[in-house]
Amino acid sequence: MQPTPNFSAPELAHSLLRRSRQGALATLDERSGAPYCSLVNLASHWDGSPILLISGLALHTKNLLADPRVSLMLDERAPGDPLEGARIMLSGTAEQATPEELPTFRRRYLNAHPSAAQFVDFADFSFFVIRPSGAHLVAGFGRIVDLKPAQFLTDLSEAHAFLAEEQGIIDHMNADHRDTLQLYATRLLGAKQTDWRCTGCDPDGLDLDDGSTTLRLNFPQRTLTPAAVRSVLKNLAEQARGAAKLDPRQNSLRN
Numbered sequence: 001m002q003p004t005p006n007f008s009a010p011e012l013a014h015s016l017l018r019r020s021r022q023g024a025l026a027t028l029d030e031r032s033g034a035p036y037c038s039l040v041n042l043a044s045h046w047d048g049s050p051i052l053l054i055s056g057l058a059l060h061t062k063n064l065l066a067d068p069r070v071s072l073m074l075d076e077r078a079p080g081d082p083l084e085g086a087r088i089m090l091s092g093t094a095e096q097a098t099p100e101e102l103p104t105f106r107r108r109y110l111n112a113h114p115s116a117a118q119f120v121d122f123a124d125f126s127f128f129v130i131r132p133s134g135a136h137l138v139a140g141f142g143r144i145v146d147l148k149p150a151q152f153l154t155d156l157s158e159a160h161a162f163l164a165e166e167q168g169i170i171d172h173m174n175a176d177h178r179d180t181l182q183l184y185a186t187r188l189l190g191a192k193q194t195d196w197r198c199t200g201c202d203p204d205g206l207d208l209d210d211g212s213t214t215l216r217l218n219f220p221q222r223t224l225t226p227a228a229v230r231s232v233l234k235n236l237a238e239q240a241r242g243a244a245k246l247d248p249r250q251n252s253l254r255n
Contacts, residue, residue: 027063183240
């Protein structure tokens with residue numbers, strides 16, 4: 001595999017963080033200090049930091065409570081040889097959600113994993129976030145890059161008004177514009193036609209999910225207000241309709 005001129009390590013790392021719903025979590029065994037690896041489900045914070053919902057009965061939870069240093073491996077799960085796909089190893093520390101963070105963590109995790117509603121309120125389950133200290137990206141020959149958090153996390157400064165309205169935007173798109181979400185997925189991202197829904201949005205883009213696959217629709221520019229998001233989504237809808245050669249009056253985003 002030869003490196004391509006338009007390869008962007010930060011963009012690929014950012015995309016993997018947003019699209020990944022499972023990962024291999026490495027902790028340090030609290031008894032022996034040896035590496036311990038386990039499979040976990042995850043969602044992403046607004047800035048892209050991984051959110052975990054884990055049981056206090058699990059060994060990995062006991063480990064990170066004793067020593068918060070962790071690493072998390074994420075990969076594209078590409079067909080064929082898994083080593084042909086891109087992957088990142090995220091290093092950092094795991095922190096339990098504060099009371100102020102908990103509502104956001106809970107909501108974004110359940111948007112990504114609706115089935116977790118069955119146990120999210122069990123007393124032994126808690127939300128954690130991995131605060132990255134760096135990432136090691138492997139994306140093929142000539143594409144091995146170490147990255148700093150500022151290169152792959154989303155800057156949330158000046159976006160508070162937008163983030164406060166995030167769930168309303170998600171609900172509106174899923175309730176009134178599912179046809180537009182299908183166009184985003186199929187015409188802008190080249191995905192197959194299934195039941196795509198919006199699971200999250202942030203200043204850099206929109207997350208789409210069909211129950212088995214997660215897509216990331218990047219915005220052409222950073223958006224900081226609900227009005228700016230609406231404008232971007234309208235423009236992307238028009239672009240998608242143009243690609244589909246549909247009547248521009250169909251599936252319009254209304255006030």
